Amino acid sequence: MIDIKLQQILTMTQLLLLGAQGNYIEITTAELGTFINRSQQSASKHLLDLENAGYVNRIRRGHKIRVKITDKGYSEIQHIYSNLKTAIESNLRNTILFEGRVVSGMGEGAYYMSLEGYRKQFKEKLGYEPYPGTLNVKLTDPAYMDARRELSTYPSIFIDGFSDKFRTYGWVKCYPAEVNNGAVKNAAVLVLERTHYDDSLIEIIAPVSIKEIARIRNGDCIAIRTQIRKNYKFP
Numbered sequence: 001m002i003d004i005k006l007q008q009i010l011t012m013t014q015l016l017l018l019g020a021q022g023n024y025i026e027i028t029t030a031e032l033g034t035f036i037n038r039s040q041q042s043a044s045k046h047l048l049d050l051e052n053a054g055y056v057n058r059i060r061r062g063h064k065i066r067v068k069i070t071d072k073g074y075s076e077i078q079h080i081y082s083n084l085k086t087a088i089e090s091n092l093r094n095t096i097l098f099e100g101r102v103v104s105g106m107g108e109g110a111y112y113m114s115l116e117g118y119r120k121q122f123k124e125k126l127g128y129e130p131y132p133g134t135l136n137v138k139l140t141d142p143a144y145m146d147a148r149r150e151l152s153t154y155p156s157i158f159i160d161g162f163s164d165k166f167r168t169y170g171w172v173k174c175y176p177a178e179v180n181n182g183a184v185k186n187a188a189v190l191v192l193e194r195t196h197y198d199d200s201l202i203e204i205i206a207p208v209s210i211k212e213i214a215r216i217r218n219g220d221c222i223a224i225r226t227q228i229r230k231n232y233k234f235p
Helices: 005-015 029-035 040-052 072-092 108-115 116-124 142-151 210-214
Strands: 025-027 057-059 064-069 095-102 135-139 157-159 171-180 184-192 201-205 220-226
Touching: 005 029, 005 040, 005 072, 025 029, 025 201, 029 040, 040 157, 040 220, 095 142, 095 201, 108 116, 116 171, 135 142, 171 201, 184 210, 184 220, 210 220
Parallel strands: none
Antiparallel strands: 025 064, 057 064, 095 135, 095 220, 135 201, 157 171, 171 184, 171 220, 184 201
């Protein structure tokens, strides 16, 4: 690979978007400069450098030129893309850490966990029926609140909302988690479609009483580590 500059990569990318892979496109350097947000002189220099590297072929036609990306140029773009894709995917977070204090909730967790529409799906998709109620954790730092907002953008174990003859209940996203370095391993952080809480509080479920197993009580600081996966397979 030659010492190719970022702007030259962007120029080749724009040529690809204009259809210059395997075909000649007709364009002026002024038009190309507009596409890449550079001057006509810069666009002309980029093309000259790319041609000298064997990445494009040019044929001049009056004020216009015909340009085609060569096989070598296309191969280089593919190589750059592959490296970027690998680098990005290898750095995707596979865990998100939260820390906070255990607090009392509004008493709704036990009620919702008891609803058959939820219980059946938890059993099917998490492999267990949650212990009645949720553990409520007040996050202690704005960075954790940002992480809480980010969490909901990742793939989840999705619990569908449902309706009964009285009301409609929202969906729930579940993220496998462990509490206090594995004191409770088979837990899940919940992101709810409908909640009275803001991003400073998270709710956690498990097949056991987290407070009893982890020996914690209201006011204690705890750590929760969630697992982020591309795909989830049900138990």
